[in-house]
Every structure is written in structure tokens, then in C-alpha cells.
Amino acid sequence: MPSTSPPARASGWPGVRLHVVTGKGGTGKTTVAAALALALAGRGARVLLAEVEDRQGISQAFDVPPLPPTEVPIVSYDHGGQVVGLAVDAKAALLEYLQLFYKLGRAGGVLERFGAIDFATTIAPGVRDVLLIGRVYEASRRRVDSKHHRHSDTTPLAYDAIVLDAPPTGRIGRFLTVGSEVAGLARMGPIRAQGDSVNELLTSPATRIHVVTLLEEMPVQETIDAVAELRGLGMAMGAIVVNQARLADGEDFAGVDLVELVHALTDDLPTVGIEAKPALVSALVEQVRDHATREDLELTHLQALEQLDLPIVTVPALLDGIDPDALREIAGLLTEQGMTVRVTAGSR
Template identity: 60%
Template sequence: MTTDWARARLHVVTGKGGTGKTTVASAIALALASSPAHVLLTEVEGRQGISQTFDVPPLGTEETRIVRLSGGGEVVGLSIDPKAALLEYLQMFYKLGRAGRLLEKFGAIDFATTIAPGVRDVLLIGKIYEANRRRRDGKHKGDAAPVYDGIVLDAPPTGRIGRFLSVNSEVADLARVGPIASQAGSITRLLQSDQTVVHVVTLLEEMPVQETLESIDELRDKGLHPGAVIVNMVREPLLDDVALDQAREGRLHKASIRTQLTEAGVSATPELVDGLLEEARDHAERIDLEREQLALLEATGLPIVQLPALATGVDSGSVRELADLLVPLFVGHEDTDDRVRA
């Protein structure tokens, strides 16, 4: 399967809290690295979710390799700190050097990164922009290959993603000239280009799906490119469609259930049988709700990816399993899995 964004360089991953966006972002980075490729996986919320996912020491402000694949690909991790990003920015554009450290000593850096509206987000995105431009010869322009073949950003949640990604456009409107306006304009062009796609992680529940739909509309309104809708933690129905219909209507055969319980060595009391019938009805209603939510997501016209619930929890091994499912979509191999479809 191919997509319009299969060759995108910057993959932004958002989602409502609790949907597993850090896990999905990590799996996307592994999928991209399998090509093989040199991939940067970044986070901007200071939660150290990446280090916990891969069971490595907490990430700092230096880019650190966290995974090397047998095929030669690797994933480098980075936790972007707005204070360090601002000091780097001041040195890069204004050559402040020691003066920048003095600003930090007197609290000006903390003020800029915590009080001044939008500055924090500008700095966070600016660091990603710099990593995207950086070449293997150490320059930011020229014919040399880029340091990273792809960048994955574990971004803020859906409720804040539109503001986060559009803040540079607002800054460019305020600062008409100078290096701030120039960089803000360049970052906006990158984010609105086909090099950048925004993937939204959700669960098949009403609130996450509603936030997903709203964020997709917001991204489109701001000239950004939604990528895939990634439905996480999907569980297969425990009953086939015929049994689901029977459970929904209370028509499951009690005698058959009693017989199967007895054959399994379980005492088939009336209370137990009635309890199982009630659970079956609840399960059928849950499947109906999930299918309704899935239909709403499919109506967006975006690729839908379903990832299974991990029975053993999230660790580096299970994330690799999810990455294997994502390879066809993000790398373009033809051996697509049934769970990945457009």
C-alpha cells in the first residue's frame, strides 16, 4: 500500500491522553528505521516516556542512540528542553556566548520559556526544525545527505496540537523582520509542506474519537497535513457475528452454555449462566459502539491503522511487534498486514 505521505521526513504523533501516543510514536520510529534508516525520536513534554518505553536511562538534551537494528537502522532519542533550546538559539543567531549564561543566571531564560506566550513552543519546534535541516557534513545547507532520514515527534495531545504546530505562523505575523521572523516563516513552511504529516492516535471510545475528529478538522483548517488515524489497543470480538446478534437480543442458548460449562468442569449454577448471558450482552453492545466509532473515523478519508492490545503490557519487545505491523504503511513494503488498510 502506498500513501501520499510515504516519503515524509517529519512524522508528528498526537492523541488524547491515555491512548498510547508515546508507544505508537516509538513503534513508528522503529518501523522507519527498519528500511534501514537513521531516525530521530523526540519528545517535548518532559515525561521521559521514550526512555520508559525502551527501558533506557532518562534522555537528556543530547541526542542519544537508544536502538540499533540488525539491518543497520537505528533510532536516536532526544528530550527537548526549552531552556537549553533557547540558549542554543541565542548563541546561533546572536552569538551571545557567556552573555546568554548571564541571562540564565538572572532568570531571563526561565521567564522566556515559562511566562512569555508561545515562546516555549517556538523553541521546541525550532529544535526539531534544526535537526531536520542538519547535514552529515555539519552544515544546514548544501548537497550533503541529511543526518536523519526521518524524524518522529511525540507531540502534545490533540487538545493542544493545533496551537502547538501553528505558533510559528503567529510569531511570524508579529515579528515582521529579523532572524525570529525568518526562522518562524521557515518552520511554518516545513510544517505545512508535504514533508510533514500528523498522525492521530485514538481508541474506539466516544471521547477519544470525538477529539480525533476535531483535531483533524483543525489541522486541515491550519494548512497542516493529517496522516493516518491509528486506532490503538484493539481487541478482537470474543463472539462471531451470529453469536453477537443472539447475545444482543438475549437469545443465546442456556442449555448449550450449561453443557459447555459442565464439560469444562465448572458448576453451571443458574446465577453463573445468567451472569454470563449479561456479560455477553454487554460485550455485544461494546462491539456495536466500537464499530460505530470506527465508521466515524473511516468517514475522514484518512488511512486507518488498527493496532492490537498488548496482552503483556508495553515494553521494547512489544513495541517492536507493533512496528512490524506499521512497516507496510511507513516504509512501503508490499506484504501488508490485514490490520493495516487504507
């Protein structure tokens, strides 16, 4: 494989309004999306953090009660930065959509009663995805469409940025192209318009797709495949976020001479009052060897990712798991590595 120069550092993604976070299931999409939203808010942005997978991952990460299908402030900073959470729900999105476009008002109540049937299982998956992404699209266009700037308590907020905790890599291409699919089905009317606009937003320079991965074979392969697929669809990629990397844990055992290590341990353990029993020495050496082997493997995976020519951002495994403190820590790491820009009130 040709070796490339080291990946460029992320530049804060100026001009990007929609950050889509995908990755193989379980790699840390929700964690990274939540931390990115927090990082952006920490720099002054009003951020909508949206999830579409019915998992309540956001509320778990932030340790707040389950989110309703409406926008709920989760974190607010004195300087104006804010994270607003939204668990997008297809049925709620459909009702809002009908009210918005057909001014249905309470006639939507008919559909409300349709809730007796299980909406989620009766609706076709493609239509469901259009509703989910359409809801995110609706939130993203508020700033440009002045008719939404009614100045009352019920005025929906306009956002500086939206972070979407998106479906996993295996479904992301399909999910992000439902707009064109629907636009292709409906020749005109609001559905066609919505499909076209969603597609336009997703392929515009205001959208970036970040892929979260572990330095393991399957997620790395899925990352490489997803980047190829998304690029083929004309979508702009953001960063590769390497989560739970041992390489990032600050311990470097690569290249340690194991024979020398045996001698060193045999000499040094007694000086700290520990008997250098062979079983103990070999157990310690074994651990170092394990760690070094894993580091080696991770390095191979990292090199494969570097071929993608995208900024690579690393997040270590946090031993105490993910809670609001851990999110703040990861947010800090994301900012340090160029995932955010400062937002000033004037730029809104």
C-alpha cells in the same frame, strides 16, 4: 451520513520526513510515536524521536534512563537503522539557538545563570512553543544545509525521519501554528525567518500528522475536531491510529444468539467436567453480551472515523502493558499496516 468506500491503506508515506503524532491525552501518543520510530528504524531509517511535553515518556517506554535535552541514541540495528531520542527543552533550545545564530559561544553563560529563575514558568507559552518546535525544525533541516555536515564527533546527525510526540489534540493547532504567529510579530531578522521556515515545513508534503484515538466517544470527537482544524490550517493528515481496540482483539461476539449460547453452554460445560450451574451460565452469557455491546459501540465510533477519509491503522490493547517488547510488537503491526517505507543507504 453518506457511506464512503473503505479507507485507503497507508502507503508508507514516501517522502515524509516529519511524522507528528497527536491525540487526546492518555490515548497512547507516546506509545505510538515510539513504536513508529522503532518501525521506521527497523526498515533502515535513522530516526529522531522527539518529545516536547517534559514527561520523559520516551525513556519510560524504552525503559532507559531519563533523556537529557540532547540527542541520545536509544536503539541501533546492525543494518544502520537507529532511533535517537530527544527530550526537547525550551531553555536548552534557546541557548542552542542563540549560539547558532549569534555565535554567542560562552556568552550564553549569562543565560545559563538565568536558570536560577524558573525559565519554564517565566517564558510566555507561545515563545516556549516556538523554541520547542524550532529545535525539531533545526534537526530536520540538517540534510539540506551542508554547513552542518562538519565531519567530527560533535557533528549533529542528519535524519531520514523525525517522529514528534506532540502536544494533545486540544493544543495541537496552536502548537503547530506558532511559527506563523511569531513570523507575524517579527517583521524581519532570524526570528521571522525561523517562524516562516517552521510554518513552511509543517505545511509541506514532507510532514504528516497522525492522530491516535481510542474507540470511545471523547477521543473520537476530539480526533474529528482536530482533523478539521488541522486541515483548515493547510496541514497534511497522515493516519488515524486506533489504539487499544477491542475490535482488533480477534474475538468476534457480534451477532451471537444469546439464547442459543445458553443452550450450548448448558450442554457443553458438563462435557469438559464443569457443572452448568445457572449462575455460571448467566455470568458467562453476561460477559459475552458486554463484549458484544462494547464491540457494537466501537463499530459506531470506527464508522465515524471512516468518514474522515484517512487510512485507519489499529493497535490492540497489549495485556502486559508497554515495555520494549510491546513496542517492537506494535512497530511490527504499524509496518504491516503500511506506516513505513524501506530506506536504503542511497536514498539518504
